[in-house]
Structure formats: C-alpha cells, structure tokens
Amino acid sequence: MNRFFLTTALAIGAATTAHAAPTQYPVTIDNCGHAVTIPARPDTVVSIGQSTTEILYALDQADRMAGTALWFNAVLPDHADQDARVERISDNTPSFESVVNKRPAFVPTMFEWMIGEQGAVGTRAQFADLGIPVWVMPTDCQGKNNLVGADGTRLAPFDIRSLWDSIDQLAQVMDAQDAGDALTAALQAREAAVVARAQAMDLPDASAAVWFSSADLQLDPYMAGGMGVPGWMLDRLGLRNVVTSDEEWPTVGWETIARADPSVLVIARMDRRRFPADDVEAKLRFLQTDPVTRQMSAVRDNRIVIMDAEAMHAGIRLIDGLEALAAGMDGLSE
CATH class of the missing domain: 3.40.50.1980 (Nitrogenase molybdenum iron protein domain)
Known part of the structure; x- marks a missing residue:
C-alpha cells in the first residue's frame, strides 16, 4: 500500500464515527460568482481538466463519468484502472459538440478559460441553454481575474484553502463527502510533513x-x-x-x-x-x-x-x- 492510500485509510478509520450527512438534492453551489444548481446526483459527468478528473477518481467516481479531456501527464498509477473505463474525448481542449454529445448531467473544469466568458470549450450560457450545470474549480477563480493575461492574473496569492474548497464542493455534488474529507485530511498531513522537512533545512536566501x-x-x-x-x-x-x-x-x-x-x-x-x-x-x-x-x-x-x-x-x-x-x-x- 502506498503512502497516499495508507494515509487515506488512517483518515477514514479515524472518521468512522463521524460520517458526513448525505447531499440533499437539488443542491446549489456558489461557484465563481455564479449559482450552480445540480438537480440530482450526476450519473454522466464530463470532466475537462486533469485536476478535476483525478479528484473525481480519488473520490471513486469513475463509474459516473462519461468522458474526460485536457491532460498534461499520464494518469496517476493508482487511478489507471478507473481511467481505463472513462473515454478520453481529447488530450487537449475538446470541442463544445464533443462534450454535449455525451449528454452530461454535470461538467466540471479546472480552468475558467475552458468554460467562462471567453471559454475555449464554451460559455456558461451555452451550457445553460441545454440545461447542463457547469462548475469551475475555485482554485482558478478565487482571488483571480481570468480576463487579464493569457492564463489570468492573480489579484491575491493562491490560497491552498481553495483546493480544499474544490475537493469539498466536488464531493458534495457527487454525494461522496466522507471520501472527500479523507482525501483532504491525507493531503493536509503530507503538506505539513514536507513543510516541516523544508523548515528543518534552515536555508539562507x-x-x-x-x-x-x-x-x-x-x-x-x-x-x-x-x-x-x-x-x-x-x-x-x-x-x-x-x-x-x-x-x-x-x-x-x-x-x-x-x-x-x-x-x-x-x-x-x-x-x-x-x-x-x-x-x-x-x-x-x-x-x-x-x-x-x-x-x-x-x-x-x-x-x-x-x-x-x-x-x-x-x-x-x-x-x-x-x-x-x-x-x-x-x-x-x-
């Protein structure tokens, strides 16, 4: 068992007496200044971006995924079996048609430039016209203006809490809160350990x-x-x-x-x-x-x-x- 899953298993074991309440649908999430309503637990998800996809795999949601796109590296080995069951629509930016042809009930993305005012895939309005709820990871919009600069401009330094928010919101949408809590706890433990290691080096400038x-x-x-x-x-x-x-x-x-x-x-x-x-x-x-x-x-x-x-x-x-x-x-x- 690798370190990630060992830590996750320990976190799950520690939380056996405190399970999160299940999601009550419809659920509405404040996402990047937009109210996104998910009417029921999505059973056909198209994920645009490796970050969102690997979070969904970590939440064990591959069986509810109809497609994925926009990859930078090979999938994590621990998620290879899940990834093999999900169609790769495109390694890069998918077309709007290729996404909606999957009849998705939910489309999450890691970047607002994929789905936003100038979305390379489409705009929120285009998806809304078809009744498809879309969601952008808070990591890409909190404290950031994506209309300035090729990849956006930060108005405030990146805050790791936006990643925890992203995991929490995806877990809520998919009714996988316990898995989300365990995933966050495992990542936070590793973050604390590596920061302590770096601090112990006591490096100069x-x-x-x-x-x-x-x-x-x-x-x-x-x-x-x-x-x-x-x-x-x-x-x-x-x-x-x-x-x-x-x-x-x-x-x-x-x-x-x-x-x-x-x-x-x-x-x-x-x-x-x-x-x-x-x-x-x-x-x-x-x-x-x-x-x-x-x-x-x-x-x-x-x-x-x-x-x-x-x-x-x-x-x-x-x-x-x-x-x-x-x-x-x-x-x-x-």
Missing part, C-alpha cells in the same frame, strides 16, 4: 524559478508568476521566486532570469505536445547549450528539479510537487 513551457525555444519562456500555484509552493518551502509578476504564467526573458541567477530551476515534464518546449528533454538541451542559460549556477551545478506539469496545478498532485521540490532543495544545505 535560496531562490528559484519555474519554467512551464515556451511557444518556441527561441522565444521567452512561460515562467511561474509570483502569486500563482508554483509561487505558493516556493513560498511554502522558504524559496524566493525570482519572477514577481502577478500573471499566472508570464513570459520572461532568459537574460532577466540569468541575472537573478536562481538557486534552483524547476522545469515541467509533460506528455502533451502543444509547444516544442513541452518536451522536458528539449528543455534540458536548451538550458545546457544556450549561451545565456548555460551560465546560470543552477544549470552548471545541476540544481534542476524536474516536476510533472500537473503537479504545478491546483490538484491532488500539488503535494507531489511540494515533495519533489523539497527533495531538490536537499543539496542547497550542503
């Missing part, structure tokens, strides 16, 4: 930069902004983000990053191939051969942390990302 991808390797890279999810990760472990932009993933020149010379460079590994730099091996080759980046101390001394792209999003892999980052910090104290 260590810094970091997080490279997600690039539209072209010769163009400025998409780096983690100061108030997004990776920025929260760095701050939680005592690392200073050398990128301070409020945009979620701003483009920043390598000359600027090299001048800041971060102690650690975090790069995303993903299975999608939307951009050339989605390939982690291409990222590594660029860092080691480009005349600017190869002079960075993190590159010269191989202080590079490779992290799944999905671990840089606000989902259950966020804690995996914290643990990978803490492991990469070990060498800084030597």
Whole structure:
C-alpha cells in the first residue's frame, strides 16, 4: 500500500464515527460568482481538466463519468484502472459538440478559460441553454481575474484553502463527502510533513524559478508568476521566486532570469505536445547549450528539479510537487 492510500485509510478509520450527512438534492453551489444548481446526483459527468478528473477518481467516481479531456501527464498509477473505463474525448481542449454529445448531467473544469466568458470549450450560457450545470474549480477563480493575461492574473496569492474548497464542493455534488474529507485530511498531513522537512533545512536566501513551457525555444519562456500555484509552493518551502509578476504564467526573458541567477530551476515534464518546449528533454538541451542559460549556477551545478506539469496545478498532485521540490532543495544545505 502506498503512502497516499495508507494515509487515506488512517483518515477514514479515524472518521468512522463521524460520517458526513448525505447531499440533499437539488443542491446549489456558489461557484465563481455564479449559482450552480445540480438537480440530482450526476450519473454522466464530463470532466475537462486533469485536476478535476483525478479528484473525481480519488473520490471513486469513475463509474459516473462519461468522458474526460485536457491532460498534461499520464494518469496517476493508482487511478489507471478507473481511467481505463472513462473515454478520453481529447488530450487537449475538446470541442463544445464533443462534450454535449455525451449528454452530461454535470461538467466540471479546472480552468475558467475552458468554460467562462471567453471559454475555449464554451460559455456558461451555452451550457445553460441545454440545461447542463457547469462548475469551475475555485482554485482558478478565487482571488483571480481570468480576463487579464493569457492564463489570468492573480489579484491575491493562491490560497491552498481553495483546493480544499474544490475537493469539498466536488464531493458534495457527487454525494461522496466522507471520501472527500479523507482525501483532504491525507493531503493536509503530507503538506505539513514536507513543510516541516523544508523548515528543518534552515536555508539562507535560496531562490528559484519555474519554467512551464515556451511557444518556441527561441522565444521567452512561460515562467511561474509570483502569486500563482508554483509561487505558493516556493513560498511554502522558504524559496524566493525570482519572477514577481502577478500573471499566472508570464513570459520572461532568459537574460532577466540569468541575472537573478536562481538557486534552483524547476522545469515541467509533460506528455502533451502543444509547444516544442513541452518536451522536458528539449528543455534540458536548451538550458545546457544556450549561451545565456548555460551560465546560470543552477544549470552548471545541476540544481534542476524536474516536476510533472500537473503537479504545478491546483490538484491532488500539488503535494507531489511540494515533495519533489523539497527533495531538490536537499543539496542547497550542503
């Protein structure tokens, strides 16, 4: 039994005398400033985004899912059997027609740019016209304006409580509150443990930069902004983000990053191939051969942390990302 499920089992065992009340349908949830009403427990869910999908798998809801889309990495091994039962509509952005053709009773998404005022899949109004309730993870709208910047702009730093809210709301919609409580408890325990580990390192002024991808390797890279999810990760472990932009993933020149010379460079590994730099091996080759980046101390001394792209999003892999980052910090104290 792996650590995640061991912790979950312990949490479930501790809560055997305090079960959550079942959902009373119809249930209305305040979601990103919209009242979303779910008339009955959904039996055909189409999930747009790996974060929402893996939360649903962790809540054991695969049997109620009609499709999924928008993936960055392979599914977690613990959920491979569930994922095999759910149709992959698209690895990237699905069309509106491909989603509604599944006759979904509920469509959750990890990003408001998928379903919102400028939704790449569709707008809330389009789904409402067909009587389909849609829901955006609070992680992507609380303290954030998704109409400014390519991936939105943070109005306030990312707050981990928005992830707990997301799990709680999905569990309520699916009438899986006990599983939701156990999942949150397990993740919170791991978060506390990895933060304690990082604090024990007692590092000096260590810094970091997080490279997600690039539209072209010769163009400025998409780096983690100061108030997004990776920025929260760095701050939680005592690392200073050398990128301070409020945009979620701003483009920043390598000359600027090299001048800041971060102690650690975090790069995303993903299975999608939307951009050339989605390939982690291409990222590594660029860092080691480009005349600017190869002079960075993190590159010269191989202080590079490779992290799944999905671990840089606000989902259950966020804690995996914290643990990978803490492991990469070990060498800084030597």
